[in-house]
Amino acid sequence: MASGLTVEVRGLTKKFGDRTVLHELDLDIAPGEFVALLGRSGSGKSTLLKVLAGLDTDVNGSATVDGKVSVAFQQPRLLPWRRVWRNVVLGLHPVVGRDVAIKALTEVRLADHADAWPRTLSGGEAQRVSLARALVREPNLLLLDEPFGALDALTRLAMHRLVEALWQQHEPAVLLVTHDVDEALLLADRVLVLDEGRIASEYVLGHPRPRELSDHIDVRAKVLADLGVTERASA
Amino acid sequence: MSVSTLGAPARADSAQQPPPERKPRRKLPDLRRWISPLAIVALWQIACETGLLPPDKLSSPWTVLQAGIELAGTGELGDAFVVSTTRVGIGFAIGAAIGVLLGIVAGLSRWGNYLVDPPVQMLRTLPFLGLIPLFILWFGIGEEPKIALVALGVAFPLYLNVYAGIRNVDSHLIEATTALGYTRSERLFHVVLPSALPNTLVGLRQSLGVAWLSLIVGEQVNASSGLGYLINNAREFLRTDVIVVGLVVYAALGLATDAIVRLVERRALRWRAA
Numbered sequence: 203m204a205s206g207l208t209v210e211v212r213g214l215t216k217k218f219g220d221r222t223v224l225h226e227l228d229l230d231i232a233p234g235e236f237v238a239l240l241g242r243s244g245s246g247k248s249t250l251l252k253v254l255a256g257l258d259t260d261v262n263g264s265a266t267v268d269g270k271v272s273v274a275f276q277q278p279r280l281l282p283w284r285r286v287w288r289n290v291v292l293g294l295h296p297v298v299g300r301d302v303a304i305k306a307l308t309e310v311r312l313a314d315h316a317d318a319w320p321r322t323l324s325g326g327e328a329q330r331v332s333l334a335r336a337l338v339r340e341p342n343l344l345l346l347d348e349p350f351g352a353l354d355a356l357t358r359l360a361m362h363r364l365v366e367a368l369w370q371q372h373e374p375a376v377l378l379v380t381h382d383v384d385e386a387l388l389l390a391d392r393v394l395v396l397d398e399g400r401i402a403s404e405y406v407l408g409h410p411r412p413r414e415l416s417d418h419i420d421v422r423a424k425v426l427a428d429l430g431v432t433e434r435a436s437a
Numbered sequence: 438m439s440v441s442t443l444g445a446p447a448r449a450d451s452a453q454q455p456p457p458e459r460k461p462r463r464k465l466p467d468l469r470r471w472i473s474p475l476a477i478v479a480l481w482q483i484a485c486e487t488g489l490l491p492p493d494k495l496s497s498p499w500t501v502l503q504a505g506i507e508l509a510g511t512g513e514l515g516d517a518f519v520v521s522t523t524r525v526g527i528g529f530a531i532g533a534a535i536g537v538l539l540g541i542v543a544g545l546s547r548w549g550n551y552l553v554d555p556p557v558q559m560l561r562t563l564p565f566l567g568l569i570p571l572f573i574l575w576f577g578i579g580e581e582p583k584i585a586l587v588a589l590g591v592a593f594p595l596y597l598n599v600y601a602g603i604r605n606v607d608s609h610l611i612e613a614t615t616a617l618g619y620t621r622s623e624r625l626f627h628v629v630l631p632s633a634l635p636n637t638l639v640g641l642r643q644s645l646g647v648a649w650l651s652l653i654v655g656e657q658v659n660a661s662s663g664l665g666y667l668i669n670n671a672r673e674f675l676r677t678d679v680i681v682v683g684l685v686v687y688a689a690l691g692l693a694t695d696a697i698v699r700l701v702e703r704r705a706l707r708w709r710a711a
């Protein structure tokens with residue numbers, strides 16, 4: 203792509219019937235940039251991700267992604283009838299062997315579960331397999347839709363460190379959808395808030411990593427206000 | 438009496454699990470479960486000996502056993518067995534091929550769904566055993582009507598289960614694998630078909646039960662060979678012992694095929710057991 207951007211979205215509009223979910227949305231993501239996307243439930247975050255993943259082409263406007271995309275969802279969505287290592291490498295072209303899967307699983311510290319059935323994994327383990335499966339595709343853009351949403355708080359903290367390390371190592375651009383403001387402030391270079399179908403506000407985070415929760419305390423209040431937490435706590 | 442293979446006993450096969458080396462201690466069948474069946478056989482024997490059950494109504498277990506040995510010795514039983522099993526085998530193969538194929542077509546393609554499903558759903562409501570008179574007119578009284586009856590009985594349960602299995606594939610898995618770059622055929626072989634497999638095996642079990650039932654009914658109507666012929670022929674001569682032998686063989690065949698399906702299930706659905 204001439205622009206050198208990994209993601210370039212211009213005037214993206216998505217309607218379900220006569221309900222407009224995304225409205226003339228613009229979004230740029232640079233190569234290797236870590237972007238967190240916040241927004242109220244139903245604001246269209248997953249919809250945007252689906253468009254970027256190529257799962258929804260019934261839209262107006264343009265959404266271009268330079269290079270390979272891969273995705274991890276809130277639920278791991280592993281194939282229960284394929285062993286863990288097969289889940290990691292299936293769908294890769296050209297077809298690769300077990301050694302590649304083992305290498306990817308080692309990065310998420312699950313090499314010894316390579317031959318397990320997905321059913322036998324804990325939630326956090328399954329989510330790590332899902333991460334390994336996304337990363338083994340060497341994506342230029344990694345889409346994460348609330349990947350830690352279903353995990354307990356401790357596991358989530360460990361996953362933050364893991365994702366940060368994997369990101370630094372593989373350097374994909376990342377678009378992380380989350381409900382957790384602190385998670386966004388810990389991990390992202392840039393935090394976006396989606397509202398009324400467009401990017402309503404944007405915060406660039408400069409603090410070096412690894413970060414502490416207190417590092418962007420000023421931004422935290424603003425983001426929470428954008429999300430309507432202060433005056434409309436019950437909304 | 439029918440070979441009820443649908444709700445077959447779950448214990449019969451505990452002694453023949455596939456990898457015996459992984460199970461150092463084989464589970465012994467619980468002997469207490471044998472008390473009442475043996476008692477019933479003993480009562481049956483006594484009833485026959487005391488004349489309570491005359492032999493033209495029901496022969497004693499001992500006579501039945503002797504008749505079985507005798508029929509096996511002359512080769513009559515073996516021949517009948519081969520003829521009947523062949524009928525079921527061919528009928529099942531044809532019916533299963535049709536059922537699975539139509540199920541896949543209707544499950545996978547939109548037009549397949551529009552064109553295939555309505556007529557199959559309508560035909561399904563026909564009591565297919567009632568088609569025997571038509572089948573005799575169409576196919577005569579040779580092997581064909583019996584095989585056709587088995588094939589018809591087999592096709593429906595398989596069709597319905599394959600179709601439902603494919604239709605019920607988890608859309609989240611389709612979405613995820615699409616986003617991860619699976620090709621169409623990879624989605625078919627790694628997502629759609631495996632997810633339809635549990636249902637398909639349920640269908641397989643049902644259809645095997647129906648297959649034996651169809652055979653028995655088909656062989657009652659007209660047969661010059663096979664187990665049904667053996668039984669009908671015995672009726673003419675009031676040989677209740679031979680009739681019971683025939684029934685026992687039917688039952689054993691039904692149980693055997695059911696055990697095979699359960700073996701296949703255990704291997705194919707290992708991922709569920711964990």
Ligand SMILES: Nc1ncnc2c1ncn2[C@@H]1O[C@H](COP(=O)(O)OP(=O)(O)OP(=O)(O)O)[C@@H](O)[C@H]1O
Binds near residue numbers: 241242243244245
């Ligand atoms: N297939 C669909 N058909 C109709 N409406 C849909 C469909 N998918 C999403 N929507 C609507 O679009 C809106 C945005 O949905 P989306 O899933 O993108 O929200 P979200 O921001 O991801 O919410 P959450 O944080 O709860 O996951 C919602 O109002 C939803 O009802």
Ligand SMILES: [Mg+2]
Binds near residue numbers: 247248
């Ligand atoms: Mg969502």
